[in-house]
Amino acid sequence: MFLGTFVALALGTYMYQRIATGLTARATSIGEQQALNERDYAQSLFNNAPRTDINSLRAIGLQIAAPVTGTGRESDGGQHDRIVIMRSVDNTFPPLGIISTESGDERLIPASLRAAVQKDPTHAQLQIGTAPVNGKMIPAVIVGARIVIPNAGNYDFYLVSPMTAETQMLGIVRTSFLLGGLALTLLLAGIAYLVTRMVVSPVRDAAHVSERLTAGALNERMQVSGEDDLARLATSFNAMADSLQRQIRQLEDLSKLQQRFTSDVSHELRTPLTTIRMASDMIHASRSDFTAPVARSAELLSRELDRFETLLTDLLEISRFDAGAATASHEPGDLRDIVERVVDGCESLAAAQGVRLRVHARRPAVAPMDARRIERIVRNLVTNAIEHAEHKPVDITVAANPTAVAVAVRDYGVGLREGDAEQVFNRFWRADPARARTIGGTGLGLSISLEDARLHDGWLQAWGEPGNGACFRLTLPVRAGQPIVRSPVTLAPDDSSIGIAMPRGNSLTMGTPAAGGPVGHSDPGGERWRSAR
Amino acid sequence: MTTGRVLVVDDDPSLAEMLSIILEGEGLEVTVCAAGDLALRAFRESKPDVVLLDVMLPGIDGVEVCRQIRAESTVPIVMLTARTDTVDVVLGLESGADDYVTKPFKPQELVARVRARLRRGDDNAEAETLQLGDLTIDVPGHVVTREGSTILLTPLEFDLLVALARKPWQVFSRETLLEQVWGYRHAGDTRLVNVHVQRLRSKVENDPENPQIVLTVRGVGYKAGKA
């Protein structure tokens, strides 16, 4: 567009210049020729002068200088040629006075031209000067030559022909060039606009359609019109969208299938389990009527059923996470309330283990949360701590800062061996499977907790040292969608990076961390890793 | 011990039989129905005091059966569900169930739920009339009237309304209501309260969009409107 204008301008200027030079050349050659004719005519008039007194000569001169007509050149107004006859510089005869067509015309003759005529009198000397026409100075061809007037010596003969026609023509040319250039520029602009429209709008369409696709409107397609490259672009774009849609549908179907399966298994397993459970409870309730071995069997049956049930529930929960079917409600809740409920619920277990639970929660810690899931996380952390506290107290700290609320559960028991902090979140992982368990653990608790934290865009982190105990910290964002900057409670006692680990991909079925994005980032500061969705 | 009739609608014969054993052990009279499409007839014939209804049934599913029974009776309905999925539970509750238990459940849990639904009526017989908005509540008579015309409420909805109306100055948390109205001793599912408040409002409010009888106190729970 800009370039087009520039080219039009340059071209116009160049052509204008060429035309101007051409016109000037023509005007000069005509002017020169005419000047010579005029001079020869003047010379012959002088030569044939019947009398050579000053007055007669002057009369002849004036006759010569009278407005030239009939030369084929327009001579109306001030446009006619002018003749000036002046005494040469070296002439010593008595002066005839300056003879000119119009008084004052001698001022039009440049001194340089006079000098040139003086220097080379045999040839006609030519220069471009200016002459007034209708009050305006316009370019004029000025030709000077030498004539010899008998009894008066050498005189300079000048012919001033204003380039009126040429100037007029140049004016017309310039106007038309300007108008043409303007029209050309506008045309260029129009064409550029049209072309951009033709090319850009399909591209814009494509961008719009891909945005819609990204937003989930999988049925969105581009319009294909014509046979050009753009149509091909649209066709291949649509093909891509088709294949994307197909794959997404397939994945969706798979996920739906898995969800369906999960829920079917859930129902099919639960119904018989309910019957067994009730039957076992009945037997268990009347075990005193049986012999000792049968009574003991009833007890075992009942206890293992409990375990079976929790395992089933946990597994179903995990498969729901894997199917992406888990959803969390987000209602404002206070971590203190949840901690209070959990501590109340764990009081008897703690008492049985000789563990004192110390809660440090001074200020409210409100964040959007699914209270059921958060309570499940905290309960697991607290029961884990009680289990591993070795009769020492457990500290539960709740705090809040502008971006996050957090609860940390710290025990001073067995702790975690190096590398264990990374493993604890793995499914079915237990530090020591042979360790006497007081609460039948399956090793699924922390992996479920991690998934629950992930649903909240929160962090779940572990720290531990053998013999010094362990600390598990849950951090939740205060506003959904706003990332946590730092957790309000410390994880490690010295808050150094030693012994701190982050769980990496620990998905049982989907396996790769890539499936859910990066799970954690390590950084040497206080915030070790964050579980991303 | 309260006697009462229970209708068990469940397609699993073992579970149905086990349920009968347990409930009969509690002194209740049990009728079993094994299919959804037979449930309504069984209901009309046995005239139970409580219905135990499995969600997954051959023929018509439990949610639909619940709707059918609700259309002609205010009998307490307890759903047996295998899924804790929000959709399932909420669907069941919205179709008119009063309460639900998730399989697998402990016998005591089930008995407690059934008992809670049967418990009513035998408590106080002395005349008590409450006024709430333009509603008149006759507590022993279990009747709610507005300008002389009776509003038909299920026993649970009635209990919910009475609980709120008795202490109009108090804001009830969902947990408190679960304990008082549903008889949960431990934490229950607070969605029960939400769903039933909605159902109650649709019956007693002049404009359920702009409730005047049962008011929501954001972040806390519910309270009765002005008397």
Ligand SMILES: Nc1ncnc2c1ncn2[C@@H]1O[C@H](COP(=O)(O)OP(=O)(O)OP(=O)(O)O)[C@@H](O)[C@H]1O
């Ligand atoms: N506070 C702690 N101190 C030391 N080790 C711990 C602590 N918390 C968890 N662990 C280790 O992490 C393992 C996994 O814990 P997780 O909660 O996932 O499972 P669990 O408690 O064994 O079983 P579940 O919670 O499913 O009943 C535990 O078995 C234990 O070895």
Ligand SMILES: [Mg+2]
């Ligand atoms: Mg655990």
